[in-house]
Amino acid sequence: MESNNMIEVKNLTKKFGDFIAVDDISFEVKQSEVFGLLGPNGAGKSTTIRMLTTLIRPNDGTAKIGGYDVIKQDSKVRELIGLVSEKMIMYDRLTAKENLKFFGKLYNMPDSVLNPKIDELLEMLNLSKWKNSKVGTFSTGMRQRMNVIRALLNTPQVLFLDEPTLGLDPQSTVEIREFIKKLNREHKTTIILTTHMMNEADLLCDRIGIIDKGKIVALDTSANLKKTISGNGTTILKLEIPNLTSSLLNTIQSVKCVNSVSQENNSHIKIHATGDDAFDLIIDAVRAKKGKINSIEKLEPTLEDVFLKITGREVRDKADNKIVMKHGPGPKRFSQKQRVR
Amino acid sequence: MMSHSFRIAWKDLLEVFRNRMGLVLLILMPIFMMVMVGYIYPSDSSVSNVTVALVNEDVGYGGYTNASSTLIAILDTVTSNTDSITLTEAASFDELRTMIQRGDADAGIVIASDFTTSIMNGQQGTITLVTDQSNMQMSATLQAVLEEVFDQLGTALAQQNVQNLGVDPSNALAVVQPYNVETQGAIEGEFTYFDFVAPGIIAMTVMMSVMTGLPVAISEERESGTLDGMMVAPISRTAVILGKTLAQIGRGLLQGLIIIAIAVTIFGVTIHGNILLVFALLLLCVFSFVGLGIVLTSFTKDQETATMLMSTIMFPMMFLSGVFFPVEQMPWFMQAISKCLPLTYVADSLRKVMILGADITMLTTELAILIGFGTVMIAVAVPVFKKAITS
Numbered sequence: 001m002e003s004n005n006m007i008e009v010k011n012l013t014k015k016f017g018d019f020i021a022v023d024d025i026s027f028e029v030k031q032s033e034v035f036g037l038l039g040p041n042g043a044g045k046s047t048t049i050r051m052l053t054t055l056i057r058p059n060d061g062t063a064k065i066g067g068y069d070v071i072k073q074d075s076k077v078r079e080l081i082g083l084v085s086e087k088m089i090m091y092d093r094l095t096a097k098e099n100l101k102f103f104g105k106l107y108n109m110p111d112s113v114l115n116p117k118i119d120e121l122l123e124m125l126n127l128s129k130w131k132n133s134k135v136g137t138f139s140t141g142m143r144q145r146m147n148v149i150r151a152l153l154n155t156p157q158v159l160f161l162d163e164p165t166l167g168l169d170p171q172s173t174v175e176i177r178e179f180i181k182k183l184n185r186e187h188k189t190t191i192i193l194t195t196h197m198m199n200e201a202d203l204l205c206d207r208i209g210i211i212d213k214g215k216i217v218a219l220d221t222s223a224n225l226k227k228t229i230s231g232n233g234t235t236i237l238k239l240e241i242p243n244l245t246s247s248l249l250n251t252i253q254s255v256k257c258v259n260s261v262s263q264e265n266n267s268h269i270k271i272h273a274t275g276d277d278a279f280d281l282i283i284d285a286v287r288a289k290k291g292k293i294n295s296i297e298k299l300e301p302t303l304e305d306v307f308l309k310i311t312g313r314e315v316r317d318k319a320d321n322k323i324v325m326k327h328g329p330g331p332k333r334f335s336q337k338q339r340v341r
Numbered sequence: 342m343m344s345h346s347f348r349i350a351w352k353d354l355l356e357v358f359r360n361r362m363g364l365v366l367l368i369l370m371p372i373f374m375m376v377m378v379g380y381i382y383p384s385d386s387s388v389s390n391v392t393v394a395l396v397n398e399d400v401g402y403g404g405y406t407n408a409s410s411t412l413i414a415i416l417d418t419v420t421s422n423t424d425s426i427t428l429t430e431a432a433s434f435d436e437l438r439t440m441i442q443r444g445d446a447d448a449g450i451v452i453a454s455d456f457t458t459s460i461m462n463g464q465q466g467t468i469t470l471v472t473d474q475s476n477m478q479m480s481a482t483l484q485a486v487l488e489e490v491f492d493q494l495g496t497a498l499a500q501q502n503v504q505n506l507g508v509d510p511s512n513a514l515a516v517v518q519p520y521n522v523e524t525q526g527a528i529e530g531e532f533t534y535f536d537f538v539a540p541g542i543i544a545m546t547v548m549m550s551v552m553t554g555l556p557v558a559i560s561e562e563r564e565s566g567t568l569d570g571m572m573v574a575p576i577s578r579t580a581v582i583l584g585k586t587l588a589q590i591g592r593g594l595l596q597g598l599i600i601i602a603i604a605v606t607i608f609g610v611t612i613h614g615n616i617l618l619v620f621a622l623l624l625l626c627v628f629s630f631v632g633l634g635i636v637l638t639s640f641t642k643d644q645e646t647a648t649m650l651m652s653t654i655m656f657p658m659m660f661l662s663g664v665f666f667p668v669e670q671m672p673w674f675m676q677a678i679s680k681c682l683p684l685t686y687v688a689d690s691l692r693k694v695m696i697l698g699a700d701i702t703m704l705t706t707e708l709a710i711l712i713g714f715g716t717v718m719i720a721v722a723v724p725v726f727k728k729a730i731t732s
Binding site (some may be wrong): 053054055056057075076078079081082083085086087088089090091093094098102103105106107108134150154 | 344345348352355356359360565566567569570571572573574575576731
């Protein structure tokens with residue numbers, strides 16, 4: 001390898017019929033880096049992962065893992081990587097050990113290496129007790145830990161994690177995140193993970209690529225991404241107005257300095273505004289309409305705010321049913337469906 | 342590569358064995374098939390429990406009705422000796438028709454009004470058989486039985502008449518019926534209908550096993566994501582297909598073994614040919630369907646569609662391949678389709694081996710067709726499958 005880039009992606013594109021799932025994306029991931037692809041469902045995260053893990057072929061562009069081309073040298077790539085997919089890669093009718101032995105043997109691992117490796121990983125993720133139980137009887141958290149173990153059998157240099165904590169209880173989520181950090185710290189494993197959870201990306205990733213509608217719209221460290229907001233004079237305010245009405249909301253929106261208003265519940269609103277006098281202008285507008293202000297709080301920008309600023313939308317599942325009101329165009333909601341293949 | 346294939350095959354079979362319900366069905370299904378097909382279809386041309394209504398319209402000749410009354414007396418004797426046919430009387434053709442419509446009678450016999458007159462005058466006496474068109478199968482059988490009865494009665498009468506003309510009684514039968522027809526099977530021994538259907542059902546069950554097993558083995562893995570687990574490993578795509586094929590062959594052979602055991606032990610089927618040849622044919626049967634199954638599964642997005650597609654293909658195959666009905670009875674275009682179906686050749690060759698005791702040299706055409714079909718299908722399946730999983 002000429003550089004210390006573990007992954008090099010150039011103009012990668014994937015179409016499904018007329019639908020462009022991944023649109024001409026390019027990025028690099030350094031060795032031992034934790035790289036996050038952040039975006040809403042259907043943004044193209046999984047499709048990108050599937051192309052990088054040689055599961056599907058791109059329509060255009062190239063990608064190299066450890067210097068090997070994902071199309072021309074796919075077997076070489078497969079030897080280097082491990083995949084924790086969104087779906088559980090486990091056979092319910094087989095026991096934990098049977099599952100791991102099956103997958104380990106696909107990597108040509110002899111028993112003398114494979115058996116200790118299985119024991120070690122089961123021990124590390126607290127599953128030793130369940131070694132001979134069928135995976136079908138496992139809880140979701142246990143299954144996801146199994147999924148991680150499976151991906152680590154061949155001691156991969158690059159580990160891909162597609163929504164690794166999706167649908168997990170808080171405790172399992174913390175466990176998996178801690179494990180990812182430990183793996184990166186102790187084994188220098190390069191990690192590329194996708195998530196739609198802002199705090200997860202913030203917590204785990206050295207650098208984050210924000211992906212929306214198949215394109216990478218921003219790519220930097222979490223701190224730098226947030227600076228793009230605070231740096232250009234954006235203020236984020238959280239107001240508690242007990243007598244909040246829709247006309248009052250409209251008034252706030254029409255204040256010149258306000259970029260966007262989002263309602264969090266019956267009395268709380270979050271406002272993005274620019275300018276030094278934003279604070280005063282907003283309070284004046286609320287008071288003028290006889291709005292009562294119970295509390296006011298200035299918030300530090302989050303990745304969510306970054307995404308909102310870049311795309312004009314929140315990174316939320318449709319089910320959350322949150323309305324984002326923008327200055328200018330009317331409320332927008334997500335309408336993309338999740339595409340995995 | 343082979344070791345990966347064996348791993349995958351072993352894993353697939355382990356999954357099959359761990360599925361208790363599936364295992365029970367694996368054994369139950371062939372038993373159901375044998376019972377249903379064996380008992381529902383008439384085993385020979387015998388009838389049982391049928392009622393035949395008799396209408397005697399004979400007006401007699403010169404006060405005599407002896408021709409019809411003799412006939413009725415003999416009929417009575419014949420029917421009372423068996424419990425398969427019950428003879429009742431009907432006053433007229435109309436009443437007979439009503440009885441058939443009501444279901445009180447299954448068929449009718451009408452003796453014509455000029456019956457005695459015709460016989461006395463040296464003419465043929467007319468007997469009309471009335472059948473129930475709503476039950477074709479039964480009518481045909483009953484018709485054959487009654488025709489046989491009247492044929493024998495007629496022969497007896499003729500024999501007597503000839504005797505009266507002065508022919509030696511020992512030669513009278515030869516004068517009336519110069520030909521004596523006897524039937525004998527090519528192979529000695531007692532045969533039941535089970536012997537006839539068993540080879541077909543074995544072939545069909547093995548086919549069904551493969552065709553329903555593949556959607557589970559491929560589509561389910563694709564849907565659940567486990568296929569990805571194999572695909573991200575540094576193994577060749579061909580190894581995956583080969584593994585799947587091996588597993589299906591194992592499963593198909595196992596099911597074949599179960600059904601042969603059931604056929605022999607429960608239904609008394611005898612295998613006249615070489616048992617090893619029977620297994621070799623089963624192996625070939627599985628081989629010829631696996632490729633087809635993989636191709637079909639590759640074209641479908643999910644397991645549900647795959648299973649539906651399989652059933653759509655399987656049903657015409659079952660009926661057109663001569664498993665239940667002889668191919669020779671079908672119209673020409675169906676016979677043509679039948680000739681294109683691999684199941685036809687499997688059922689045919691299995692029947693030849695199991696019933697007629699044929700050896701391998703008598704099956705060269707069938708074997709060549711099956712090997713050819715299987716090879717072509719596998720050759721098509723490999724690229725189609727590869728494309729389907731990396732689109």
